[in-house]
Amino acid sequence: MPMRYLFLCFTMILLAIAVNGYSQVEMRGTITSSRNDTVAPVEFADIALYRPTDTTQAVIGTASDFNGRYLIENVPAGSYRLVIKCLGYNTLYAEINVEPQADGKPLVADYSLTYDSQQLTEVTVSGSLRHQHIDKAVYTFTTKDVKAARYSKDLLKTLPELTIDAQSKTLKTLNGKSLLILINGVAATDNELKILPPDKVLRVEYYDFPPARYAGAGAVANIITREPQNGYGGGVDMAHAFTTGFGEDNLYFNYNSGRSQFAIDYHLSYRSYKKRESEKLYRYELNHESRHSQYLLRDTFGYTVNTVGLRYTNQLMDNYIFQATLRPDFTTYFAHGVSNINNIFGNDTSVYAGRESRTFLTLSPVLDLYFWKSLPHNSDIAFNLVGTMFWTNQKESKYEYRQPSGAQTIGDEMTLNNRKQSLIGEVAYTRKLSFASWNSGYKIDISWLRSDIKNLFGKYDYNSNSSTQYLYSELSGSKNKFLYRLSLGAKYIINQSYSNKYDRLVFTPLAMVGYNINDRNTLRLMFRRNTLLPSVSELSNNARVITPDIIYKGNPQLMNATVNTSSLSYTHNNSILTLNLELSYQYVDKAINEYFVKDPGSPYITLTNENAKYSQEFGGELSFSLKPFGSDILKLQSYTQLMYQNINSSIVGNLSNLYFPINLAVSSQIGKWILAYQYRFTSMSVNGASLDRDENKSHVTVYYQLNDNLQFEANMLWTFMPSQYFSETLPSSLVYQRVTTKIWDNKSMILIGVSWSFRKGKGYDVRRKLQNKDYDSGRF
DSSP states (O other): HHHHHHHHHHHHHHHHHHGGSSOOOEEEEEEEEEETTEEOOOTEEEEEEBBOOOOOOSSSEEEEEETSSEEEEEEEEEEEEEEEEOOBBOEEEEEEEEEOOOOGEEEEEOEEBBBBBBBBSSSOOOHHHHHHHESSSEEEEOOHHHHHSSSSHHHHHSSSEEEEEOOOOOOEEETOOOOOEEEEEEEEOHEEEEEEEGEEEEEEEESSSSGGGGOOOOOEEEEOOOOOOOOEEEEEEEEEEEESSSEEEEEEEEEEEEEEEEEEEEEEEEEEEEEEEEEEEEEEEEEEEEEEEEEEEEEEEEEEEEEEEEEEEEEEEETTTEEEEEEEEEEEEEEEEEEEEEEEOOOOOOOOEEEEEEEEEEEOOOEEEEEEEEEETTHHHHHHHEEEEEEEEEEEEEEEETTTTTEEEEEEEEEEEEEEEEEEEEEEEEEEEESSEEEEEEEEEEEEEEEEETTTTTEEEEEEEHHHEEEEEEEEEETTEEEEEEEOOOOOOOOSSSSOOEOOOOOOOOEEEEEEEEEEEEEEEEEEEEEEEOOHHOOOOOOOEEESSSEEEEOOOOOEEEEEEEEEEEEEEEEEEEEEEEEEEEEETEOOOHHHHHOOTTTSSSEEEEEEEEEEEEEEEEEEEEETTTTTTTTEEEEEEEEEEEETTTTTEEEEEOOOOOOEEEEETTTTOOOOOOOOOOOEEEEEEEEEOOOEEEEEEEEOOOOSEEEEEEEESSSOOOOEEEEEETTTTSEEEEEEEEGGGGHHHHHEEEEEEEEEEOOOOOOOOOOOOOOOOOOO
């Protein structure tokens, strides 16, 4: 084990030494124009560098912001032909020589454009400006985009990779991956996006392959803003259904003064359904006889999520940042139902009445401390410490009574009291070199769980401890038309419970190479390796009754799974169409899945988790965003997958499936009105020994923006259909299980909302590079 650590450290030292062997430069400056002795910045000027011997393809480029400022990172040293274009101005051509500056300082070059007298006095620029890098796309916005937006969230929803979820009203990725929102590198909530005015957004960096420091996020959207000034802002959002308990409410306020910033926000998500219906079928062999059970369940259920955020920030621009955040979360859930049960056990047919209940309560305060300091030579260092506590109280009960006698045949009660503490610490060092960007870091995640459990097996305590140490180093940059990113990382995992202890060292490398065919077309090839850890509930030895013969139980013997992914992606972008086509292959060693097994020492069939031999999937996915008229008058979005899925398990053998979902969205914006519709063609995907169908979707939304502060909306969710969920085991499963669930409260549910916001002065935002949080409460 020590030799592995020495090898890893030696490799990272070599990488750190190697990064100083190239010469690339950071180039920045301001584009201005002069008329009537007045100097003004030129917005959205296109700046491009060409080789003197090839002026057909740009080597690298960018666009100026609202202040006329521009930044081009990682410019290879050499001679170039500089071309600056902007509608309404004469094109500027200049021969420049780019050389590394003393102490790694940027090359500053300012330029002045002259007006083109043949152009119209007023010029309209339409469409976002997009520049593709190896792991991200960088967007800037036109004046028209900014004027149409009420806050920065409206700018983000114009990105072709993002959409607004009709239920939660939050930003989601088109491909369904998790999304981390940052403002200047700081993790931001949806409410914080509403505080930030649109004219303070310089650009948005959208990472479809997040950097190592954001490991775990499916995608990252980082908003870069202008320099802050004093001011305040806030607002309130409310969206509620008329006939169903359904609500999404937000309250937020932000105040900036000097070096200090104070912010508070509150989010409430509320559901209370009266009519959920489920049919559950079970067929299996036990004690040498065929058994069949049918459960027809009708229940009420709901939940309430309360999240409060309190944040204090103190910073000196380009020198240091200190931020302290306290974010308590309070969540409750309930489900109470009755069922009609028909059992056929061999030649015996019997009828039962059932009653079941499930409740849980979770309180989770989080304290997040962050410090960033600028260092010499274009470098900086950041520290992050996050402490989390979970108090969870969970109760479940299930009773069955034989009819018509009413004799009780099942009385299962389970209670769980969890006390979990976790501590996450991370340090990251970043340096902008003349030719690339290099960052390295170390992260440790430690957790302690104490559980008091009472179930059908008795009353006992369950304790577990786990820790994950993550060491990484990463280099990314470009050379002519070629793009690259190399990450070297390792995770050392220790997991200990009463019945199992193991430690693993897992290397997590990532390698990406790309080629910019031209300004609109890019190819990228990627390989990465990662690990998946079992959750607290999957490792628990807790249990609950499903039927008289079947129980669900955790598996303390589970080990981590290792994920290897390779992909080839092609991206095309113009003012009308943004398209991404990706071919991928994923192999998961020791994949974690649910299966039915028969324990010889138990009278029950057990639904539990196991480490399969492996799982794999390969195929392609296509996403596009199309504006046929080059504007938001009509916008079409789609995300489609075609994947072959395969699992090889020692319990159920070899299972295969073809997964083919299609997600569609169409929207139209005319004046102050927006009409949007989302629909999903569902498909079945492999989940252990089962096939699970996607949640259906058919949502209509209408927005009306009265002014810059006030907006109204009306929604019809699950138009003409209830929300539906379906799962069915594959033929090789020990138990045939089919579950069909419909929530009738959701059918054609009308949702009415209002959003009001205000602001004065300019936002005061910070740049932060570490985002950590523990989400696993240990709920069973």
